[in-house]
Amino acid sequence: MQIAVIGGTGLIGSQVVKNLIAAGHEAVPHSQSTGVDVITGQGLDEAVAGADVVVNLTNSPTFDEASPAFFQTSMDNLLAAARKGGVGHFVILSIVGTDQVPELDYYRAKALQETLLAAGTIPYSIVRATQFMEFMDAVLSWTADDSTVRLPATPIQPIASKDVAAAVAEVAAGAPLNGIRNIAGPEIFTLDELGRITLSHKGDNRTVVTDPTAGMFAAVKGDVLTDKNAHLAATRYADWLS
Numbered sequence: 408m409q410i411a412v413i414g415g416t417g418l419i420g421s422q423v424v425k426n427l428i429a430a431g432h433e434a435v436p437h438s439q440s441t442g443v444d445v446i447t448g449q450g451l452d453e454a455v456a457g458a459d460v461v462v463n464l465t466n467s468p469t470f471d472e473a474s475p476a477f478f479q480t481s482m483d484n485l486l487a488a489a490r491k492g493g494v495g496h497f498v499i500l501s502i503v504g505t506d507q508v509p510e511l512d513y514y515r516a517k518a519l520q521e522t523l524l525a526a527g528t529i530p531y532s533i534v535r536a537t538q539f540m541e542f543m544d545a546v547l548s549w550t551a552d553d554s555t556v557r558l559p560a561t562p563i564q565p566i567a568s569k570d571v572a573a574a575v576a577e578v579a580a581g582a583p584l585n586g587i588r589n590i591a592g593p594e595i596f597t598l599d600e601l602g603r604i605t606l607s608h609k610g611d612n613r614t615v616v617t618d619p620t621a622g623m624f625a626a627v628k629g630d631v632l633t634d635k636n637a638h639l640a641a642t643r644y645a646d647w648l649s
């Protein structure tokens with residue numbers, strides 16, 4: 408199959424391209440660095456021309472109040488190009504529980520991205536993943552000072568990016584789900600516990616202070632970012648760390 412991977416140079420996109428090529432597909436990465444811009448529309452028609460499937464793995468440059476506009480404009484442009492090109496399957500990567508955290512701009516933005524896709528005319532698949540293990544360093548940096556890292560006890564089910572990429576590639580090569588598939592890591596931690604495990608592994612002596620008001624994940628209520636019934640990936644956090 409011919410598969411256009413938009414955002415195909417990013418953390419997930421680059422691995423999805425490799426997996427699809429290894430499975431015998433003709434997968435082509437597109438992004439700003441290859442001259443394709445989902446916001447201005449530059450190069451989009453050419454990128455999706457002839458593609459059976461479009462996989463959109465672009466990401467907003469910020470997680471703040473600008474992120475809904477990024478996903479609105481990028482999806483408007485991509486869906487228009489895909490319709491014009493006669494694309495038969497459009498895949499996006501979203502977040503488990505994204506519609507349950509409307510207090511967060513970025514989660515609202517991802518829910519909007521899902522709505523735009525589902526409301527269109529192109530057969531589609533939405534893969535929702537839990538937080539990437541690769542994302543932990545950024546999460547720790549948001550609320551760290553020289554001696555402490557403040558984190559809420561939010562339940563998190565981290566997944567390795569390679570497992571996400573494998574799942575996205577499998578969905579992209581299959582029949583459109585016209586729905587959502589949840590994928591998640593094999594273990595559930597609280598975020599403060601995950602912070603302690605991560606710092607200890609790095610030999611970082613800072614103390615993790617449990618603080619229900621600290622950082623972006625403080626806005627999350629209950630265990631909406633986890634899903635015991637998701638397709639569970641194999642990689643455990645301790646194995647990924649080492």
Ligand SMILES: NC(=O)c1ccc[n+]([C@@H]2O[C@H](COP(=O)([O-])OP(=O)(O)OC[C@H]3O[C@@H](n4cnc5c(N)ncnc54)[C@H](OP(=O)(O)O)[C@@H]3O)[C@@H](O)[C@H]2O)c1
Nearest residue numbers: 414416417418419438439440444445465466501536538539
């Ligand atoms: N972080 C998490 O835990 C998590 C969990 C679930 C789902 N997700 C979703 O996973 C998806 C992929 O994330 P990622 O970490 O792989 O992202 P990433 O590494 O930041 O890669 C983003 C990609 O988007 C491209 N891009 C950005 N702006 C663009 C534009 N205006 N036009 C064309 N291409 C553009 C980048 O290309 P250039 O480098 O060339 O600009 C890059 O290829 C995101 O949609 C995110 O919401 C993330």
